[in-house]
Amino acid sequence: MRLKLVSLLIILSGLSACSTTEKPTKNSDNFSNSANALKNQATSAQSIYQLAQNRQGADKIQLLYSARDAAITEQNWPLLEKIGSDLELTASVDQIQNRLYIAFAQKQQDKNAQALVILQSLDGQLTQPEHFAWHQFLTASIYASQNFPKKAAPYFFRASETAAKNNIEIPQLNQNLWDNLKKLSSYALERFNRGSVIQQGWANIALYHQVYTSSGVELDQAINNWRRRYVGHPAVTVLPKQDELFTEFSPINIERLVILLPQSGPNERLGDALKAGVLAALDKQNISETLFLDENLNTEELAAKIEEINPDFVVGPLLKANIDKLTAANTLINIPALHLNTFDGERISLQHYFFALSPEHEVEQALEHFLAMGYQKPMLLAPNNVNGQRLIDYFNLQWQRYSETKPQIGLYNDKKDMPNTITSLLEVDKSKERIKTVKALFKQEVENETRSRSDIDVIYILGDAIETRLIKPYLDVNVSTFADRIPLYASSKSHSKQIDRTDKGDLEGLYFTELPWMLNSQVKLHTLRAQYDTLWPEQVDISQRLFAMAYDAILVLPEIRQLSIVPGNEFSGLSGKLSINSNGHIERTLNWAQYSNRRIKPVQLKTQRPIPLFMQSANTIQTSN
Template sequence: MRLKLVGLLIILSGLSACSTTEKPIKKSDNFSSSANALKNQATNAQSIYQLAVNREGADKIQLLYSARDSAISEKNWPLLERIGSDLELTASVDQTQNRLYIAYAQKQQNKNDQSLIILQSLDGQLTQPEHFAWHQFLTASIYASQNFPKKAAPYFFRASETSTKNNIDIPQLDQQLWDNLKQLSSYALERFNRGSVIQQGWVNLALYHQVYAGSGVELDQAINNWRRRYVGHPAGAVLPKQDENFVELAPLNIDRLVLLFPQSGPNERLGDALKAGALAALDKQNINEAIFIDENLSTADIAAKLDQINPDFVVGPLLKANIDKLTAAETLINIPTLHLNTFDGDTISLQHYYFALNPEHEVEQALEHFLAMGYQKPMLLAPENTNGQRLVDFFNQQWQRYSETKPQIGFYENNQDMPKTISSLLEVDQSKERIKTIKALFKQEVESETRSRSDIDVIYILGDAIETRLIKPYLDVNVSTFSERIPLYASSKSHSKQIDSTDKGDLDGLYFTELPWMLNSQITQHNLREQYNLLWPEQADISQRLFAMAYDAVLVINDIRQLSLMPGNKFSGLSGKLSVNSNGHLQRVLDWAQYTNRQIKSVQLKTQRPVPLFMQSASGVKTIN
């Protein structure tokens, strides 16, 4: 929860003021003067806290309260948590309120598991509406911060209902609730369209904004109807600002489009693939003028051309170095732009978006499937290079959010190193050594068969198409016949239309993620694929993927603002199902396919958002050991 200093003071002071059960501290002239005198000696929360530690009785409590207020204003969350723990030892303190303070301090430190445990421990003790409203709000904020909008929604609704009914002021509640609803799909919203009038009012307002997002007139009519139906509803507080934002949701009117692609140098071939995809998409767009500019020109030359053209939108550049260059010079700062790569710096404009064929999207999609299937011990095989290490690190980082087990990792330096890596990871080499020892003890022939380790329950290959075709047979040979077959998965790097056209190899049973464009059975635009194959029958895989990327980039720009303000919405394209996150980066969900009988078959695999460990422990869900 990001709050300005004033907002934080209001929120936490509101929590203090809401208590009606805290026993008042008996004041006397001596008490007031001594406590105030001590407080005046301190300069910050820490020094006030040190004074409190050395005092007793009422003076100590009052100093702890003062230290608590100062810790909030200074955003000193560890100290706020410590003060709450000290106050917990004092019988005269409202412990429900105090534990809400502790939970809040922990949440601000990203100790979400501990904060949830405290909040859940307060169930049944929330007799005061103020306590209940804040409890629900804090719980909802934690779930929302972890990107679980459906889980957060009921808590937000209850906080809104209670605060409205009892006239309790919770700053940021309305805005956070509204931001959370914007993460939900229309289907999810419909399922929440029940219960109290407050809840239905919020849901219907969100549905109106989704249904009529592209029509300003219809949206205005719907909101006017909403106002008449839900007089005095708390959602009215978000309407003025949101109405202004949603005016911008109407499809962009793009009359003049600039496409910044590499048209010279070593990446000219990639630029040609992008240009072909863009031209194919322009046939479906109502854009009067499209101008291609070489992104490898100097910044000054690009700026001069843009000044002359005055475009409504820019697609590109592709190369990260050129994105960095134009960002540093602020060449595109006033032009809506969809860059065709990731960007690691600070975005300089809310009109800038980033679209990359990012392999991390596939890794995350595979991980979510593994967890949905209940796999507990994955093994990853990756080349020992920068890209392989990056993807393994990403998988590890994400996996540790959801599981206490550690994946088995195998890096191979080259093709010759693969058998040794696989044999070692599966502990087949140890089995062979045991067989060799046993045979040495007996003179007669001993029947034997190697055994692989049985705890590995899924294998994920992060190699390219050639490497995958070498790895798969090694896995088939080294997995023990006494064990069940281990499911094998790979990324789109494992799939090559060029190689598959002549040799699919021994890949039977392998699952992989892939762009819909690369899976002919998943493409609804069959004519487009047929035309492409006629024009470029020998195109490299990277060129085909860039064609799909540019095609989607040109088609998605009309609706990109709507996607950015409604993250639950998706655009179905040749490169996958696209959505826009809060940082303006396009996320992709790819299709699943499987090699079956030397053919590729599209499949539907179970995938769902996993539950983080801190939620598992707080909810009593059994974690993996």
């Protein structure tokens, strides 16, 4: 955190250096002394800001400048924005620099749309190269933070060109630009390989890193050629040293592997399922020695055993509490490791990765499909418990990035509560009340049919297999017969190989995401699946999923570095298509399937990366201009 703060201060001091100030007069010197005396009485950015409210002229401006510096030190972004707004009312202030400060403060608060509006309002006013370089850098940083590297790249290039030409120091520019380029495909890089020498140099070096990923010798030669061609290029500062190239891209040589699994306690059954997957995958790997340790041993025992074994790689632990304790003790800090769960803390080593069967992956995949299909009003049904609420909150948080509409949420407490939850959400209960009122007005029989609300255009079920089989019929009978059928979707929790043996009829038409291993839809899986079913014919669903996860965890090891470095790289496994994000977490894309005629059939559904609202707003502004 300290290093991050220092970097931030360096960056913003650079922004301050590009300001233009009036030469102080004798009177303003007196104000300055007075302001300094007042400033020394204050202890925080807020207190300095309050002092400034009671002053006038240059005295007030100097106090506001001091409050601004203190707000940056404290990372008080709302106050920094407020100070910038106050300074905006003063004619003698460098307004372009000040508006760049405001945009930066808004960016730090994730007010991306507002920041872009300010940055776009400065177009055509950026006569100073310092202003232009920082403007382009901030714009690029906003797009990059929203994971739109292609949109960010041209701004990064222009910032780099201007900084290099005018000897402007922007400390994080080169590293941020490089990180952004590593997220682009080779096709995108080829398209950027034109224009200025600076831009071509960046595009070429990024292409070399992709093309020669698996060959350290060829990469070394290509970079040497690049250095001769682009002497003095700013990318030199981010290139690895020559002796680091082989380490960065070469596969990890694993002679001795340690597996940490729960081999005692209440989770021993989960450990057994994982161990089966590990053993099955080891038949396909050239690893000389594999040792299994109980992750529930105390930290000191584990540390001693691991030090004695001196492994090349560690897979595990499974339980979050055990990952936390080993991280806190730095037990694995110098050993590459693939933990079998998510991790909420600070990643202590770039050699540490995290792999979990996270339901959030499926929620995001479904959300991207809904948006690709143009659905505007989803309805979500989930159990009223911690897990159900967590997934609802995750969906809501992601949905708000892309749509101004609010999903309809239904949380049910138990199976008795499901009918009331569904009829209330679909407003069928109100329709029944209207029918009852009309019937009371007439003596003879009145033909009637309940109506459900018509604005819901997709329903997503986040219940388990039993709950989904209860919910689906309720939905079928409560949606108006004369209305279009609402598409129904569910997560892998809705699918159970055990229950499906005897009961598929109630789920007709339902789409769901699932591990390839649980669908057995790939020909290459048939032999392994047959062997598994012979050895463990009655395994519960969670054990089967953990087997697939452990199998993939072993097979992915030789490629784990390349997956984490090269964008767009995927590993096709039993648990889905795997990729690694910038935090070292493995993300999964699952298969889609549908219940149809009492069978499960694989389907290909449209999906694409959605455009966040702030970019939609920016595009609208650009179009109107």
